[in-house]
Amino acid sequence: MNEIPGREDIERAHHLIAPYIHNTPVLTSQSFDSLTGCNVFFKCENFQKAGAFKSRGAVHAVMTLPGESTRAGVATHSSGNHAQALARAASLRKIPAYVVMPSNAPAVKVRAVEQYGGQITFCEPSLAARESTLAGLITRTGASEIHPYNDYRIIAGQATAALEFIRQVPDLDIIIVPVGGGGLLSGSLLSCRYWSPKTAVIAAEPEKANDAYLSFRERKFVPSVNPDTIADGLKTSLGSLTFPIIMQYVHDILTTGEGAIIHATRWIWERMKIVIEPSAAVPVAVLLENAQRMSGKRIGIIISGGNADLHKLLWNQP
């Protein structure tokens, strides 16, 4: 796939991956609506296969591998959710998945990659280390690289979350989506453009990993430098393919602080009784902080994933 995915590409992707992913439910909360004065719908990708929207893109990429290159398998670097999604997708086709993970990846994500049969190589938690380690792996194995977000096959796959959402809940005024590398965001932008052009897409980003925010304000690519946020899925920089889509179509990019992210995570766990990871709480935090000017709107939030590290956070206490 060498061009920005079109309407038919995304529809074809959705059809292709449908047997292997969940059409995830949309939840609502009277308490959250009272709190915000908005009419809010949560698209629960924390209930997605492998615990995050990443399964959509990964399955799409693996299922559309050209025949001759399939057997050598797939390879990627990822802080976590793409890694386990790709390992699972590869296991569906019974091909190897080689995964480069930073040494500080959450334990639950490492364990999940192993459970899906992924072969992990750890490296230093820097983009340079990830890329060089991955390059070595690919040279050695002949595997096809499946980038976590800078790949139109991935973008088309992630776009199916918003496509489903729009069909489940028509006439959304706003959809708020977290932004890390921009795969989910650019896919959501395309799906809204094709199927719900009146819906404004707003990106939500941690202040402490605000490269997309800066890129948007300065209208030029600004990389993520030493991001340090509890929202571990959102540390990556935008990619060369996601950046232009975002610049063209995003309505706004809003940031939020660590305390607000933790508060929002806790609120969702405690009141909605669903487990979400901190990255997924970033749009919730942004909405809580900006509720007044969105008052009365129909707002969709994509809850991106549920792979919180319970082992570390909760269960290993003295």
Next chain:
Amino acid sequence: MNEIPGREDIERAHHLIAPYIHNTPVLTSQSFDSLTGCNVFFKCENFQKAGAFKSRGAVHAVMTLPGESTRAGVATHSSGNHAQALARAASLRKIPAYVVMPSNAPAVKVRAVEQYGGQITFCEPSLAARESTLAGLITRTGASEIHPYNDYRIIAGQATAALEFIRQVPDLDIIIVPVGGGGLLSGSLLSCRYWSPKTAVIAAEPEKANDAYLSFRERKFVPSVNPDTIADGLKTSLGSLTFPIIMQYVHDILTTGEGAIIHATRWIWERMKIVIEPSAAVPVAVLLENAQRMSGKRIGIIISGGNADLHKLLWNQP
């Protein structure tokens, strides 16, 4: 209501409370089915109003209060979920709710009672202290006592969970229900008897609060003595009204240890991405330990509640 609730009583209760409670969803998990070799359905009362099935009985009791006694309000003692359910139910009718809570009740449950406008009196964590404190409160206020489980209005209300479940998932071979005071269990037994007599109801209890287990084995009432379990909702003894229903209709009562309860709680959080309280994990733990002899069965589990104390467990770490 002075007799064991009949079929019409439970149907009437369901009709009466329907506007004020959720018809909670039933979830399934391919992973859990693979793990157990069973076909398992989870009735998610953790998504119920006020976070537990207790809202069913509390709303039923409050909505059927005789007119002349309504204004003085309602009163109860409860370790938590009944307390907040009753406070919420009373708020629906704008009448006072007086709640006696043990001093060791989870903070999240105390906070929730306050948020619903309940008036709390703390006491020592013993049945004797709870009962004498409550008696004093009732003398002073004239409020009607709504016992957490030993009340046919409550039993009829709790019975509506199994009634819904049977209608959502026909032909269950087994339903596993946690047992504390026995309100949910006796209600589930009645609903299964009336609407799905082929379904065997199995009760699940912590080893460390095994009064129902001992009562069932010895065919006589055995009180709970110094229960000490993480499943804080299941510490109470059976009541004089729930005991005979349980003796007559329960298929079996199985117990499980603290480690298994914690493991099951964690499994559900981590894999199903829903927040459940430890009491709700007791049937899950029982099934995991007895999966082999239930292999191939269609099994329903009532996930009783989701009011886990996140503040204490998760968020207050250094």
